[in-house]
Amino acid sequence: MLDIQTFDALKGGNVLYKALAHPxxxxxxxxxxxxxxxxxxxxxxxxxxxxPPLLTMYPALPVGRLFVQDVRQIGTERVGLVAEAMTEIATSGIRTLLVAGFDADRTVALLRAFVPAEIxxxxxxxxxxxxxxxxxxRRYLDPLNFAMNYAFFRDEDGLSTRLVTANYWAGYGATDVRFWLRLYDRAGQILAEWSEPAPKGAGGVAFDSREVRARFNLSDFTGQLFIHAVGVAGHDVVKYAVDTIGAGNEQSLSCTHDANAWPSARYAGLPAPxxxxxxILWVQNSHGSAIPKGGIxxxxxxxxxxVALNEEIPPFATRALDVSELLPDLRWPAQIEVRTGRHIVRPRYEVIRQGRTRIAHVNVEREGLAADPGIKTLPAQMGRGFLLPFPILPRGQYRSQVLPTPMAEAEDNLPLRIDVFDHQGKLAASKxxxxxxxxxxxxxxxDDLLPADALQEFGGHADLVYDFAEGGDANGWLHALMRYERRDETHAAETSFGAHIFNTLMTYKGEPQSYSGPPPGLSTRLFLKLGGEGRHSFSHLIYPASGPWHEMSQTQLQLHDGEGVVLAEAMIAVARSGxxxxRPDLIFSAADIAQAGPRGYVIIRDKTCRLFGYHGLIDAEGRFSLDHMFGF
Known part of the structure; x- marks a missing residue:
């Protein structure tokens, strides 16, 4: 287990970790x-x-003695070393003293005054x-210096990947954003390395495995793409969506999103087959040291x-782990917990059925998150409280299922109810x-909750909510896995998401969550990519409401071209709880869509309420993908 603190829900990411983990x-x-x-x-x-993070991430460092400045720490143990007073350095017999810090000129000068010259x-x-x-x-440990992330990246066996995002940093004043990228193969070896400028404005950004393969004359590959954005402002996270696209006889179509740049000790929400x-769980080592045998x-x-994987995984390497290798008898709808020792960022998994594949991600299982008794006694102003909204696709064509997933190490029960709404916000069922x-x-x-003729044409959505009718506890980190299948069983997709409080004026522990600034978050800015090559993008847009709010949304759709120029706008209205x-191709003209180009995108903007959405691609053959959207 790596002894590292990577992320805090209130403070954000640990920049020291990212500085140490950079390739x-x-x-x-x-x-x-x-x-x-x-x-x-x-x-x-x-x-x-x-x-602790330094010596567990880099165990080969030949450190034999540990010195501290705070007298209260003398005699304490860190990574197997007993802390000694820094006044013992001079007589310790060491030949080199390593200062565990960056921008350390002042500290080195202080030490040089009393440490013998031979050290x-x-x-x-x-x-x-x-x-x-x-x-x-000027400040090395500025979080903006480490706006970085990893992406599962593949061009192999008829499958390619295309990562899309936007230069959203331009909206915070950034004028010269550049990407530094490094592509690793399965063995963790570097296949390619390059830099690429972002559009000057809030333009679209795309990295296509087919283009990378041609540019660097590569053969088949599956690995990970490291992305570091430089010159950014406002956000220290690289957000993206990535599509897996089949060609020729390979008919798969799937999508997922950013990996989170911080590793967790455990992940949950992995389905059994x-x-x-x-x-297949894609285990991708995020660090410059090997994952030891038994580390996964x-x-x-x-x-x-x-059950442990009894093999070492080299630095930055990728291992396709069939879950049946370790759990051969486990079957759906059982779910799997992934224990990683903080060696990997949030991994992808792939479900292969009838020769087609769909890709999704597991989620961070929180450690140290206890039940919150305050959720049981939320006042009436918070309405139904925490909601986990998810789509019900039009039932004439699709089957929709949901599997609640525990997402905290201490979580031993989930007291839940499901509320189902039609597209107009009318309650259709509750159980x-x-x-x-x-x-x-x-x-x-x-299908088991609704009449056969319900939600056939337009679909709807459902909310998972806490319900304490039979007791139980809640922690506010409610998650679920959602699975969607065409009725003819030719294609399927799955995604997952967590609960929030939506659209209340009063706040509770940072909820309703805001994209930027303090809560409550009562506005919307969502990114929707465009399609291409015979595929059309779509969003299943939901107006979740914990309590009473505006009856209808006032939602603006802004079509941008690849340089971030707004080409067209349209207004829509979504009913509360509807x-x-x-589909951009049905809202904007074909000419505008063509002008937007392959890096074009739509911003879904609403200043009156917080909407949430799921996005994907669909084509004439019925292939489709689905995952939740991101905002900035």
Whole structure:
């Protein structure tokens, strides 16, 4: 288990972790390790408790002594080393002192005044990434210096991937955004490395595996693409959507989104396979050190009998793990917990059935998140409280199912109800699901809740909500996996999402969540890519409401071209607790769609309410994909 703190729900990401994990820092760390090993005994001066992440992420560092400045820390243990007073450095016998910090000139000068000249003093400034990769060159640990992420990237066996996003940093004042990219193969070896400018304005950005393959004359590959955005403002996260597209005899179509740049100890929401399926977990090492044997484990959710993968995974390598290798008898709708020791960022998984594949992601299982008794006693102003909204696709063509997924290590029950609404916001059905145990396999099929003729043409949506009719606890981190299948069983898609409080004036612990600024978040800005090559994009747009709010939304659709220029606008209105299937090709003219081009996109904007959406692609043959959208 890597001893690292990566993300806090209130404070955001740990920039120290990202600075240590950057691939260029990993290369520099190898060089520093060799230099330290050649120089004799090494001590680490650690005034800010950097030793745990540093020495667990880079266990080859030859550190034998640990020195601290705070007298209260003397005698404490960090990563197997007992902390000594920094006043012992001079007589310790070490030959090199490594300062565990960046921008360490003042600290080095302080130490140099009393450390003997024969002891060499170095710092983590030795592993800084090049200055041209920094947004703020004056302060290395500025979060904006590490706007980075990983993407599952493949061009193999008739499948390609296309990553799309926008230069949303331009909306916060950035004028010169650039991307530095590195592509790794399955073995963790570098296939390609390049830089690419973003559009000057809020233009679209696309990285297509077919274009990368041709540009660098590559053969088939599956691996991960590292993306570092430089010159950014406002956001230190690279958000994106990525499509998996089949060609020729390969008829798959699927989509997922950004990986989160911070690894977790556990992930949940991985489905067990049906008897006619294979489920592949794509284990992608996010760090410059190998994942040791036994570092990855799978367990049936709630069983507490994890099974380890008994092999090492090299730095930045990709391993396709068929879950049946470790859990051969487990079947859908059982769900799997993934234990990763914080070695990987949120991984993708792939379901293969009848020669077609669909890709989705697991979710971060929170550690240290306890039940919140305040949720049980939320006042009337918060209405139904936390909602997990998800689409019900038009039932004439599609079957919709939902599987609630525990998403905290301490979560042992889920007291739930499902409320179903038609597209006009009218309640169509409601059912108490019970107080589900952690190891439940309760799959809710909307066909079992609704009359045969309900929601046939326009679909609707459902909300999972907490219901304490039979007791139970809640933590506000309610998640579920949603699965959609065509009635003719030719194509399927799945996605997952978590609960929030939607559209209330009063707030509770940061809810309703805001994209930027303090809560409540009562406006909408969602990114919807366009289609292309015979495929059309769509959004299943939902107006979730925890309590009373505006009866109708006032939603603006803005069609942008690849440079961020607005070409056309349209207004729509979604009923409170209702939904709408939005297709840009049916709203905007064919000429405007063509002018928008392959990097064009639609911004869904509403200043009166918070909408939520799921997006995907669809073609004339009935292939479709679906995942939840992102905003900025």
């Amino acid at each position: 260029l820092a990993a290369v520099a760390m190898e060089q520093l390790t060799a230099r330290l090993a050649a120089g004799g005994p090494v001590g680490l001066f650690d005034p800010d408790s950097v030793a 060499d003093i170095l710092s983590l400034d030795e592993v800084k990434i090049p200055a041209e990769r920094l947004t703020n060159k 049906r008897a006619d399926e294979r489920v 484990e799978l367990d049936r959710m709630g069983a507490e009998h994890p 108490f699901l019970g107080c589900l145990p952690r190891d439940h396999a309760t799959l809710v099929d909307l 939904s709408m299937l939005v």
